[in-house]
Amino acid sequence: MKTALITGANVGIGLATARALARKGINLILLCRNKEKGQEALATIQRINPAVTVELLIADLSDLDSIRRAVQEVKLKHQKLDILINNAGYSPDRIEFVDNVEKSFYANHIGHFVLTYHLLDLLKAAGEARIINLSSAAYALGKASRFFQRNPTMSIMSAYGDGKLANVLFTKELAKRYADSGITAYAVHPGVVNSGFGSNFTGAFGFMMGLARPFMRSPERGAETSIYLATAPIATLTKLDGKAGGSGGYFADSAPKQLRHTDLTNRQADDLWTKSLAYV
Template sequence: MKTVLITGANIGIGLATAKALVRRGVNLILLCRNKAKGEEALDVLQRINRAVTVELVLADLTDADSIRQATELIRRTHQTLDVLINNAGYSPDRIEFVDNVEKSFYANHIGHFILTYHLLDLLEASGEARIINLSSAAYALGNASRFFQRNNKLAVLSAYGDGKLANILFTKELANRYADAGITAFAVHPGVVNSGFGSNFTGGIGLLMNLARPFMRTPERGAETSVYLATAPLSVLTKRDGKAGGSGGFFADSKPKLVKHNDLTAKRATDLWNKSMEFV
């Protein structure tokens, strides 16, 4: 029976992903920040399928020490990990900083980088592991030259786009570095999902988000590609469709998609990895 770790598994796409996977007989580790909400999700998931194991581990993805403590606990209680779904997302309503890094970039990329790095040996031990990083079409708003730069005037959507661009670069670098270790990596655009994203936006952006909300996807629909990548035969996922697909690829609607951005280069991916290592 496979074991899957999902971050942000107590709400939205993360919870919908968890529900779909327990129905498929998968053991789960839920990595959540809020204990009460995590325990609620744990109860819901256990009632769906009593035959699987569901565990709750607490961690704050903007706190490196918290993440390290969580990985130490997981490493003490598990010898392998089959799938890591870096699902949790943070949408800023104002620009804040953690360790001199914009907070949403820290939560969406650096926190997941630290988590992933400390779990790589468990992933390697599974023999055929998958890392699934929740990105977004908002990567188009990102700019790699802003990564790790303190900018108090940065727009919130630009900050969010930077994190989503980093998710794709991280995916590509993982696929490149760990191809021989039996680890594949995939980035996901879940679609525009009514999961609470943007509910804290104000002004014109907030108004547009509220107007669009009735037309957004449900969390269940948004979770479909993550579930597909976690469960489909690896031979299907690693098959390239022209220039799209394969390990390191970007998927939407359970299909590989081309991504176009001037910063999606091998050098940018390596530079991001090296800079992120300073936080490990």
């Protein structure tokens, strides 16, 4: 049986993804920040399919020590990992900093980078493994020149956009570096999902999110692309190479989409990787 690790698996898109993969007979490792909510999610998923193994890991993606401890726990129990879904997303309601880096960028990119980097050996051991990074159309608001910079005057949407742009660049670089290791990587825009994102926004952004919420798609609908990329035959995904899809591609509604951003270059992807290694 295959095993998938999903971050932020206790709520929203992450929980919907975990439920769907359990139904497909995939063993699950749920990485959650909140132990109580994680235990509730674990019990829910076990009821859906008692035949699969469901494990709970507690880690905070803005706390690198907790991530390293979680990875060691995985390595003690598992010889391989088939699917890694970097799903968890942090939405800021104010600008804060961790180690002089804006907190949402830290949690949305750096935390996932460190987690992924330390799991690469298990992913290689699977023979054919997939990494799925939840990005967003908000990548268009990001700027690579702001990465790793302390800028107290930036807006919360710019900060969020920086992390989502980094998710796309990280995916691009993963696909290039590990093409010969049996690892493929995909970035996902789940759509505008009523998953609780933006519930902590205030002011104009909070007002706009409140207006938009009745028109948002469900977490189950938002999870569809991640589920597709996790379970579609690899031959199907490989055929998409060269068509804005395949490994390194950006997907929405279970189909590859063109990306338009001046910072989406090989140089920026390599630079992001190099600077992120300092946190490993």
